[in-house]
Amino acid sequence: MVQQVLIKILLLPFSLLYGLGISFRDFFYRKGLLRAVSFDVPTISVGNLSIGGAGKTPHIEYLVYLLKDYLFLATLSRGYQRKTRGYIEVLPRHSAEQVGDEPLQFRRKFPGVLVTVSESRTFAIPQILSRYPQTQTILLDDAFQHRSILPGLNILLTEYEHPFTRDILLPSGRLREWRSGYRRADVIVVSKCPPVLDEVQKQKMIAELHPFPNQRVFFSYYDYLPPYHLWQPRYRLHLTQQLEVLLICAIARTDYLVSYLETQVSNVKVLEYEDHHYFSKYDIGQLMKNFEEMEAPNKVILTTEKDAMRLELHREYLIEQQLPIFAIPVKVDFHFEEGKIFDDLVRQYLLDFKS
Secondary structure, eight states, rough: OOHHHHHHHHHHHHHHHHHHHHHHHHHHHTSSSOOOOOOOEEEEEEEESSOSSSHHHHHEEEEEEEHHHOOOOOEEOTTTTTTTOOOOOOOOTTHHHHHOHHHHHHHHHHHTTTTESOOHHHHHHHHHHHHTTTTEEEEEEEEETTTBBBOOOEEEEESSSSSSGOBTTTSSSSBHHHHHHHHGGGGEESSOOOOOOOOHHHHHHHHOOOOTTOEEEEEEEEOOOOEEESSOTOOBBOOOTTEEEEEEOOSSSOHHHHHHHHHHHHHHEEEOOOTTOOOHHHHHHHHHHHHHOOOSSSSEEEEEHHHHHHHGGGGGHHHTTTEEEEEEEEEEGGGGGGGHHHHHHHHHHHOOOOO
């Protein structure tokens, strides 16, 4: 703990230099020296001020479920940590290395949705519209910091346990821009809330966030669904107190998932890696070693759906070893029965949109 505090103090000068650069960029946008581009199609951005962990992927999926049956929908991501460049339309046969883990997850879960990746969103959106002029809405994944595009609806996520109000700039902290950036949000979603949240906790968080009159604040939490077998998805796993779990994951924060699993099974052992980490042969060897060392008669390996996209790079070997690996899906829900209000807000934006 003391070591972490010292490291943060040592990195503070670099955070100030980084913040100076961000301030110059914001100044240029305010003065019109840099201009954000808008498009003749509804665009909904889901992002956060910090680096990872707020739950962008499940919230994008929530919007996909909400809209996919009514609109020709496209998603646009950067394709973080992919080993390719340029604009790519994601196909089910692609690998995480080619298109990134989250876009591949979207494509396989939602076959009727156009999923794309590109480093440049200002280049990619015209590509989408020229190739698919019937596109009715574009969901921008992790685009809050990308000021070159002016989204029609800007949704900002912040974690309940780690709100942006208690953080500082990179590299000393986890913020990618000054806290004041939250002013650009139309909607603030406090994500990863406890399953039970009362009105007092809600109002305390709203007071801390200090939203503007035009900003609506929602509180979301995760509802974990029964895990499915990685290679045979029709097989579902029922979590019980007679089960021990080896959890392998490379996500920004594991505490929320681990806390849930600890209420469902007898024991959880965690193999944790950096967010979006590509599992090496050594990592897979460690996975096997740790699993073999677990003495429980009933034991399984669990991972997230995002991590499953990268574990698939070792598919043949993992199948050969007959390891019982399951992926646990997650669904976003809203506290205080405000899911319908959130849905209506999104629908109203689309109905009011004028090109």
